[in-house]
Amino acid sequence: MSPGRLFSWIALALLGVVFIYPFVWLVSASFKPRSDVFDNRLIPETFTFDNYIQVWQEAPLALWLANTAIVTVLAAVTVTFSSAMVAWGFAYFRFRGRGVLFGFVLATMMLPGAVTMIPTFLIWNALGQVGTLTPLWAGNLFGSAFYIFLLRQFFLGLPRDLFDAARVDGATQWGVFWRIALPLCRPALAVTLVFEVQAVWTDLMRALIYLRDSATFTVPRGLKSLVDAFGFGGEWHWEIIVTASVITTVPMIIVFFLAQRQIIDGVASTGLKG
Template sequence: MTARRVLRWVLLTAATVLFLYPFVWLLSASLKPGGQVFDNALLPHTWAWGNYADIWRAAPVAAWLLNSVAVSLAAAVTVTLTSSLVAFGFAYFRFPGRNALFGLVLATMMLPGAVTMIPVYLIWNSAGLAHTQVPLWAGNLFGSAFYIFLLRQFFLGLPREVFEAARVDGASHWTLFWRIAVPLCRPALIVSFVFELKASWSDLLKPLIYLRDPALYTLPRGLKALSDQFGQAGEQRWEIVLAGSVLTTVPLLIVFFLAQRYFLAGITTDNRRG
């Protein structure tokens, strides 16, 4: 038993080191002078803390950070709210064709994003919003098939007798959702929120398509602009780009550690019900 425990800890430690190494390398490279970025040393021979000051001087990083925060929060809040409403409807109400309609919702997950990219762009362009930040989050007002599926499984696990008793006491359908279902499924809602926050924060494709004004750039879009500027053959300053990558990664790590307890609870609860 002891040997198995030691082997398990060795494997877990090896996996942890394997997953942490890319971030450690990124952090180390962002603190190296330009000529040492791609050497084999894990720790810098010379600590170049000025790289982070240089990136703040080279680009409006503060504005990009605020844009990313605003867009990511808007995307996460809207998709969590709308998906939970739809999921609760599929879980609570009994109506003809419910399963077929739910299957149709799930079928939208089979569509690659590239298939709908041009039609969606034309819709936003016809609305006069193609070059604003609105398309980066407003599509979530219609929910997401993945989060609807995830949340529906949690809502189905709630005792129906609780809702029936509340209906007898005169509770409305909104009260059933907001006062009963939402508090009981808080871990699942936090999982959906964190997933979407991460996806929106690190998204590069949509900002590349819709954003033209540098003042509206999110961090990934701004980092791409920095990469184009400092990654060219005549002006290679990869330490600046890597410092920007660290600034993009750290907020997600903070969010995960703050929501870790609820996040892991939501994942483990979902696995038990699956």
């Protein structure tokens, strides 16, 4: 093995340790009694499974996970499909002002979330949806500028002659999009889906703004309530907080483990398009 390759392996190993250490510490702390949570031992001196029993008793964790799963699925599916439709329109159709309109779409990414936070809240409040899960996912029905850009780049790399041939054979515009374009961009769709799943699963800001009742809390909002109750200003039961954090992190680890090949293929193929 060459020195350069050996150095690369060592550097990657060190970076891997740096990134994985916080989660390893979190898992270790979840098996410790209250007095040992912050002792910084990766192997607990005293193992206990009581934290994993107590956390289900102290908080409606199953309900929070169910609420988050519902919001995540709805948000990920809607934004993937709506963004793909808009991206297909910008990639396939030729019309005057297409470039300018696409520029306006990209310009929306430059707006900080705080700029639209209040107007968006007023809209949902006028619709009577504050306090429900709807504001956490329904906005995705209109697509996302980042995902539109990502999918458009992929669509531009597909051979246009294939779509023209389908049109000559009698396929409708919708048929070309649904039966040909979408199946060909599965890697990019998988990247969009997984990215949005991660974004929604960890979204605390919108949950803080729109959710009022603990029965509608999502995982991030629920963890925030646990920190308030058992952490700072509370009873200092940090073992409950770290245990709940481990339980709510595991689904994301599973998602990325199952979708890692699709993510790599999607990012690589999208980067080569256009």
